[in-house]
Amino acid sequence: MNVTAPALPTAPRLSGWLGAATSTDHKRIGLNMILASLAFFLVGGVMALMMRTQLATPDTRFVSDETYDALFTMHGSTMIYLFVTPMAIAIGVYLVPLQIGAATIAAPRVALAGSWTWLSGGLIMQSGWLTEEGPGRAGWFSYVPLSNSSNTPGVGQDLWTLGVILAALGMLLVAACVLATILRHRAPGMAVLRMPIFTWTELVTALMVVGAFPVLIVAMALLYAERMGAHVYMGYTGAIDYQDMFWFFGHPVVYVMFFPYLGAAAEAIAVNAHKRWFGYKAFVASMLAFSALSMSVWSHHMFTTGGVTNQYFAFTSTALVVPAGIEYFDMIGTLVGGALVFRVSMLFALTFFVQFLIGGLSGIYLASPVLDYQAQASYIVIGHFHYTLFAGSIFGFFAGVYHWFPKVTGARLREGLGRVHLVLLTIGTNMTFAPMFFLGEKGMPRRIAEYPEHPGWATLNLVSSIGSGVVALGVAAFLVNVVVSLREREPAGDDPWLGHTLEWATSSPPPRHNFDRPLPPITSYAPLLDLRERAAEAEGAHARRLAAGSGGLGPSPAERSP
């Protein structure tokens, strides 16, 4: 457990972009991944806007059918492999060493190599747009036999497959470093049950990545071999085997895209409520159970294939509501009796919990095979997972951005622009995704490039498309906020929100080795709150002594009495 570390001149110092690109500082690695993920988010967002333009009215021919297939494939792939998942890990790369009082991440060279492997995979995946046949167009899951070379010919799908392998390998390496950091680099006193909530969410996230991502890499390597002529996934059994392997990764990754944002929202709520997170140990137990259960629910994506035991997966999927319920209960318990301050981070965190609830409740319906047979391949499914991943996770992400931006940059984001951002994003997401439940109920299937005149479809699709434009305005408001806040800086200080955890005990932004001053004693998962409470107790005792006339020279009569 080594935590303080002067750097060694192991290589000549580099400055500028080359220094930033090769730096082994976990904060720089994390920031590089965050910025690259945000760039991919904008790319994926443009694809979504193009799809919604196509679907705004019946019989629109904004893009061809082939381009639409490529758009929904690359939109999903970009958002999952290149934005939400890596962002969840990258935030951990930046924050986890700070939260546990470490000077660096474990195996920083591996983390650096992993970040570049992931970025290379993303660029290779996107390079398919430059090919004659276009990029991958068999969906972000690329089921066999749809994705074999007969049904999806062209080098674009090859590039997609290779890109996914590299991106997954890179994220696996980086997550392994986060895991090793948590397990081996905690500061003295930082026992497992004194780790901050966010660090716990990163721990279970890293566990899922380490357990599930290797299976995706194997599945994709075999898919590439299949496309090169090897007969790997043969017939119906082969197709089911591919789906089993893909979803063994594909469902845990949903929670990889959720837990860290839950942790960010939880930290924002606890700090803005000026209160400890309610039910810490129950929360930790629920995280462990939630993450383990989430490794065993994957075949609910395959209920209608006839190739899986639906009862087992319906049971495990429905069981997820228990740990999820504990988290919501803890959130409410933290709010009750707290001195609430409704900063933008708090508002985003609360919206995250409300909107994720819609995604979660619709998920309970889809966990029932009987209902899933009715809803599968319809817009109900699209509405469900966008409520979990966008209306849910992204709001948790923004809660984290507004919460930790002062720590990373030393400047506060503007609260006014933040509220504009929140309002636009909330209206936009609900306008975009709520109509999808009704479209699904009215029978609109997913993955269609155009649709005929049909009672009720046109209006709902138009509302959804307008909503996507409002989402874009919300994202634009966020970008404006970042630019304005960095250009005309409002200095934040080291601890602008009276934070609870160790990252607020260092300067903003933190120095190269994170802590230039001694760490406070770590006696719980909220060491800075402990310090303040002890100081307040001491002040209270002093005041009582003064009031009792002892002049602070000895204990008051009340304190003397047994």
Added chain:
Amino acid sequence: MRGGALPLLAWACLIGALMTANAIWTGDTIQIESFAGALAVLLLWALALTASNRDAARRGAPPAGERSRPQRIPDLSTGAVGAALGVAAAVFGLAFGHFLIYFGCGLFALSLGRLALELRAEKEPRE
């Protein structure tokens, strides 16, 4: 357990229990293999952590006031970036052109050499 393996072992137990339930209920080979693969990775991790820190496992949790030992860490690593780009170039070459595979392998080998130099410099005593 100060070796750090306890959360891994706890989680591996949960995965093991779910794998057993899956095996009893479904008997599906590929599902059990996927579970077993994840379980094996976790147990190997836990084993490696425990083996590399046996003293800590015996000693128990550290006192809150214990001072940390200094540790040497690198500032930057061109070797790590080069190795990653070498692998990426070789993989890209599978679809783009075989010359990139050779280029990528060469870059990877050079970067490993660079990494070896970086690690050796790190072990040299400080002046």
